Amino acid sequence: MKKIFWLLDVNYEVANGRPELWMWGVDETAKRILIIDKQFQTYFYIVPKEQTNPSTIIERIRQHKHEYPTITKMEILDKKYFGKPVKAIKVYCQNPEDVTNFAKNIQKTNDVEHCLETDIRYSIRYLIDNGVVPCGWHEIEVEEAKTPIKAQINKVYEAKSYPRYISETKVPPLRILGFSIICYSEKGTAKPDKNPVVIISVATNNGETRQFTAEESDDKTIIESFVAYVKEFNPDVIVGYGSNSHDWQYLAARAKKHCVKFFVDRTETEPHPSVYGHVSVTGRANVDLFDYADEFPEVKLKTLENLADYLGVMKIKDRTLIEETDVADYWQNKQKRPLLLKYSQENTVCILGIAKAILDFAIQLSSLVGLPLDHVGTAAVGFRVERYLIREAFKKDELIPQRQERPYIPYAGAVVLAPKPGMHENIAVLDFKAMYPSLMIAYNISPDTYVSPEEPISPNNVNTAPEVNHRFRKEPPGFYKEILSNLIQTRDEIRRQLGKLDPKSPEYRALDARQKAVKVITNALYGYAGWIGARWYIKPVAEAATAWGRETIQKTIALAQKTGLTIIYSDTDSVFVKNEPEKIDKFAKEINELLGLEIKPDKTYTRILFTEAKKRYCGLLPNGELDMVGLEVVRGDWANVAKDLQEKILEVLLKEKSSQKAVKLTREHIQNMRERKVPYKDFVIWKTLTKPLEEYKVKAPHVEAARLLEKEGLTLSFGDKIGYVITTGEGKLYTRAKPYMLASHDDLDIEYYITNQAVPAASRILAMFGVKEEELYPPKQQPKTSLTEFFKKD
């Protein structure tokens, strides 16, 4: 019989020594189904040396059959490798586990150039070769499974054909379960070997919320209740926040301790760690929303409450918030415990709300690049791009290069002009639309069109990059050119369709998410090309893109000047000019004709302020908003006492042009700090741990603060943000840095915050108006206690 289904999850099983591919899906009538395919055999390729006849290699392998018992078939195929036609031997292997060893062995012979695609895992191979798309619809011939499978599903089938992809963007109704946990520890980070889970809060997209609490018993019961609840609701998608790195391991460890079977999947197996640091829950998509927090760079401190606030799910001011260090107190104190319960419930409500905001995008990204929904979030951008490329390569008969380690060698990037410092009125910003993708298309920059220096070729047949002189064949269209043209065209088409839809409809949401996914991949390809971890890495490809980029912007600057436009600033693909619409119009047209690239006015500033620094400015937009770029105010590693002040100063300067008022504000602010009228939290500085503590070569304040936290029993890992304050005392700054929860307002070295935070942030701006640093301090007690006392001692 024929079955149409939407693919939710895949897993690979071995039954009686034979591989099977399990596809978990939802059919058209919203039935949950499992389709098992036993037909597929994996393989790898041998590329013989140029002068070698492939048959001799096949013959030799046949003669040594005992060494390769599970090779079932070999065939010679015409393939391409970096665009060059090659004969390749496709070697089918009964047992996927044998591929690596067989290939390693075969590789040793000196008539073999490469063994390729040996590192493409079975389930990926299946998806790629059959054009099967996670979060996509397919049609397949099936029959009901003869042997019963214990699975929490409506029906199990055995595949009788391979699935055939159906192009359709709609998403079936999915059951979504959100969860969060609270662990109890009197001191320090809770450890699953000794500290229990005290609350598990769940919420579903049916609008149901539930809590399991260990108020009367230990956590055995609540874990059992949670498992039972998951089973009963039978979600397709489970969402959490930090669940991959924490919650699943914690719950699994607690369950194990209590001998509870932690079956939250669809086949009675436990959640297990998988590729890209993701936790796999068989038959469902386990999605950790924290993995999507990077999509929102405006949110500096990626806590659940901050992300929920930013996405409009639940405003911080309406939230019950409890610090990790206070959890024990709230749990023990019967009066305060309801607040902890409320906090936990709100966490899960936020998780579900964020899921609603993010899942459309995650689903579209998954189906676009071909990584399963539970993998696509945890996979780094490079791997998302790469999976897309791998699928495209298969369609084009291009062999996939093996992953390999390479040394890092830097190359030159973009041009940044020094800005004209000061305030400018009425400025237009023009920028190139998708500059690097456009250049890669225009000059056919691609791994398979690259011509190495020693290769002879007529200059007429290649595009030669300026400065670096890398050459690329003009014809045929390269791998990257075709991919980028396709992506750009696809996005244009989607956007046309969007125009015809109601923005509130599910179709619109899905398509809008799709065009965003397409954009993300388009813009990431240049970065991928320059990544040494990339399978298709060829340094000249990335180097040529930036070289043509530099040439493009330099020509643009020259023409702008020739047109009589005054250039204020330029960075990579943009020019900031005096807003003279007629000249700009003429200039843009000329650029488009001259370079074949599209440059367009992006925005205008009523007024803009530059200091002498590049990449830092503040513009006043026509709608009255401030566009603050690069300055302290948009950085996550400055205390609010500096950022808030700087923002106020910018506001006064750009809207009222009053430096006097700005100076006054600064003095008042300093006064308030000294009089302890500024809240403690505004003094906290957040910095990321970018490596394990032991690896730091210098004693930095945030690292020393982190060490103090570890002493308190907290477990820290790289990527964590450390919030610290600077306290009074002697010696180097790092000796006075304390985690903010271990200090109080009275400990603060207010003068440090004035001299090293508020004043520099203010002065950076006000120096442009001739204001000296000394003028920023409140006049009367200017040298005040600290300094006078200092001199007395001397």
Place this chain on the structure above:
DNA sequence: GCATGAAAAATACCC
């Protein structure tokens, strides 16, 4: 031994 300035380390931004 110590003041001083340059260099290195570290982070987070821009496009």
Place this chain on the structure above:
DNA sequence: ACGGGTATTTTTCATGCG
């Protein structure tokens, strides 16, 4: 574990002085 270019702060190193 996608790129290079840039600003900034704090620590650490090197140097010259006495």
